[in-house]
Amino acid sequence: AQVPDAPPCTYVKLGELKPGAVVNVYGVVVFFKQPFKSRGSDLCSFLKISDQSGQKVSCNIFSAKPERHPQIFQIGDIVNRKAAVITTYGFSALAFSGTVGAEVEPRGSGPTRRLSEEDRRIVTELRSWAAGRDLLPPDPTVSLARVQPRMYFNLACQLLAKAPVDSRCTLLRVWDGTRCPHALLNVTVDSDVVEGPPSFAEEQEKLIVNVLVYDDHAQSAQQLKVSIPTHPKKKKKKNARWPTKTVDRLSFHLHGGTAYSRGVRRLPDDTAPLHLEECGRQMFGHPSIELIDVCCPLLATTSFCLTSPDKSRMRSTHAHLSYLEEAPRAQLRSYEPRRLHRALKLYCSKCTSIVFAEGYGVDLGAPSARPPPCAHKDKQPFTHTHTYVFQLFFAVTFFVCDHAKCHLNVSPGSTLEEARHLAGTYRNVVPVHSAPGCHPTLLDLSAPFLFRGKRRFYGSGLQTSQRQPPRHHNRLVTSCVCVCVCVCVCFRLQDASDALDVFLWRDESFFDVSADDAATNQEAQDQIQRTMDSLCPPKGAGGERPWLDLCLAAYRATDVESRQTFYQICHTSVKNALTQKDTSP
DNA sequence: GCTTAGGTTTCG
Secondary structure: OOOOOOOOOOEOOHHHOOOOOEEEEEEEEEEEEEEEEOOOOOEEEEEEEEOOOOOEEEEEEEEOOHHHOOOOOOOOOEEEEEEEEEOOOEEEEEOOOOOOOOEEEOOOOOOOOOOOHHHHHHHHHHHHHHHOOOOOOOOOEOOHHHOOOOOOEEOOEEEEEEEEEEOOEEEEEEEOOOOOOOOEOOOOOOHHHOEOOOOOOHHHHOOOEEEEEEHHHHHHHHHOOOOOOOOOOOOOOOOOOOOOOOOOEEEEEEOOOOHHHOOOEEOOHHHOOHHHHHHHHHHOOOOOHHHHHHOOOEEEOHHHHHHOOOHHHOOOOOEEEEEEOOOOEEEEEEEEOOOHHHHEEEEEOOOOOEEEOOOOOOOOOOOOOOOOOOOOOOOOOOHHHHHHHHHHHHOOOEOOOOOHHHEEEOOOOOEHHHHHHHOOOOOEEEEEEOOOOOOOEEOOOOOOOEEEOOEEEOOOOOOOOOOOOOOOOOOEOOEEEEEEEEEOEEEEEEOOOOEEEEEEOOOOEEOOEEHHHHHHOHHHHHHHHHHHHHHOOOOOOOOOOOEEEOOEEEEEOOOOOOOOEEEEEOHHHHHHHHHOOOOOO
């Protein structure tokens, strides 16, 4: 770790870095991520820099204070970190009190502030080196008129209205003055929760697209301001029934995470594309300059757009496209498992693979059980996730993910005692054994399979095994996996035409009961059970099965030969459907 | 209290 008054150290070219060294590093930014919240206590910036040696080096900068992170404006800026700690990966710049992560010199030919003669020479050389190559990636911005299915793109647009969909999704109604030629998904939300006009004139609606914004971006989307006043007299709410004709419709998704600089952000006012204003005049008919003037907030994203003065780089709302089909109503016919404690699963907190299917120990007699080939959703077509969950549910098998990054390494010769210790830091820790080159496995039945704070869980299932005494602290452990608890339930839905199995999982709460509570609290389990039974009365128990409005997203296989259609159901949609009051057919 | 993250897009 660095201290503010570390002694001056030598400037080293990026191609000559040695692990463990503490050196003075200069480089041209070739990639950067704005500070984001880490799982620890700090914000983290990530950047890659390069220099004349051609070497690209990664750098992480940690500090809880945003102002202590390097103020990088754009790719091509030059950063300098005195006393960088070199690791085998790259280098870390720990921004402790009194120091900043790195000094930044703008690209181009700006003044070199307060630099020593040597520093000025280095910056000048780096600038002329950087000027000679094309460091900026191509701008992925397209207009709505040019959007194609399954395309990733940036969108600069005006925000006309927004509405929360659920805790992890926000709907943004936007337009960019061009008309998307595809049939568009119609998203219906309660007009009471819409900020901005609840609906627009028919001609206007044809130009407006709905963008579904998820997770971390849903939070930032909620901060965006809609400046078009809500119409004083509300239009009648549109009929929320699903269309009877099934049509492929384009939908726009801004998924969670920041890969490829995904995000949503307000653009500075002076960057509004002129055509938007002009089209706005046409769109709203009679002189509407006022309206246009106040509805300027634009959407854009992250790295390049945040502070870049280069307008062409400022717009980037990545959206992911897929086809959606709309489906009619269905009834809940049954669900599995009927005993809720069997629905408790553990999943890896990093890669989100389910770690254990049934209660641990059920299938230990068959340690040859291999992870299903489709266990990692990032390595296999998404179609398989469905099958995988199904297999997990009805076959008894277990699986420990083998992503290196998912495993907490422990020192050689470590024991269960160390796993127990880790549970003081990580909430749920699973000790595993992994022989070199082999898939990681659980320890045998007599050892705890889960440390959860101060509690240990043995044997077959979370609920029944927590009272056994601690023992086997000397058992060897090679690594540990941090896991989370979720409730995973399969619902069988049915309408007049067919039945469909639907899985809900990986949510922090389940019918307002947290998965953590469900894992340890009988009362919480009973509450879930009662809800489920009210939705789906057991045979002979009487009571009406409610009709549910469902949003079924049909992902068409990209493989045209197979033309396999399969269904993935948005678990929040299903959950909303399951909790709705309407029971009319 | 001394970690966090370590680009490479999809649960929806």
